[in-house]
Amino acid sequence: MYSFNGTNIDPSVKTISIQTFQNNAPNAPAALSQRFTEDIKDYFQRNTTLKLVPRDGDLQFDGTIAAYDFSPAAIQQSGQASGLPSAGVNRLVIQVQLRFTNTKDSKQDFEQTFQSQKDFPSTQDLASVNNDPTSLREVTRNIITDMFNKSVANW
Template sequence: MRLIVFSALLGSLVILSGCGVYSFTGASISPTVKTISIQTFFNNATLGPSNMSVLFTESIKDYYQQNTSLSLVDDNGDLQIDGYIADYTITPVSATASGTDDQADFASMSRITITVFASYINTQDDEFDFERKFSFFKDFDNSQDISSEEQVLVEEIFDQIILDIFNASVANW
């Protein structure tokens, strides 16, 4: 009996993986789509770490390679993604009273917000093409040194933006 159940389960997995349309990452990519090209996302933001362009571009390439079976090509992929880092801001989000008349009140929490503009072209089906902005933020405690935490916060923000771009492009969410 176990052998029959195991065989049925294994057969189902083989059938699902052979379809080429469904994957366990949620991507629904046509079987005719084989390649993706991701151009450098330049940094057009006035603030932020100097390595944001390289960090974002390499992270998005890695994400698509790890979560799809698409081959990464330099130009003219079946799917094409490009864009730029549009904005990087740090804003106060939580005020704290100083407790004395001699000192000004201050922000105890601040927020880093990053906005990325992305353009997506599906050469097989232009119904899914888009050009839009993706934005995400992380809050941090001002008692911490921002220079020591900034890289980690930027990476976490980029992870979410990349997931949003992935979902909008190949997961069609």
């Protein structure tokens, strides 16, 4: 079982179901849950021949957005007379908990938390990051790629 996109999917596996990832992170933008779920669906449809079904797929993805944290990542001394330290860089960290079920081979089932992060200039606040879909997709794309690799590429 080999394909050019690096997947290792048993030929008996034909379908995939991806439930909406619920947003349990209080700081996350409201639209993140839906956007993240749709991005996962798109990624699997582009990179596999699996048919997306609403539920009970041969491969099943279910999970939550567990953390969405925006905090200072690099502290630097201020050039001002007060000399107080300030954030040089802010970091966004997103964690997603995944329950993966392979109905054809339960030995491949797993639950795992996936995490990705991106640094932003200290001049960019949380509201501007939340309103920048390109930046958010960059962080979530890393998580989706890791989920893909763990579930169907066996990496």
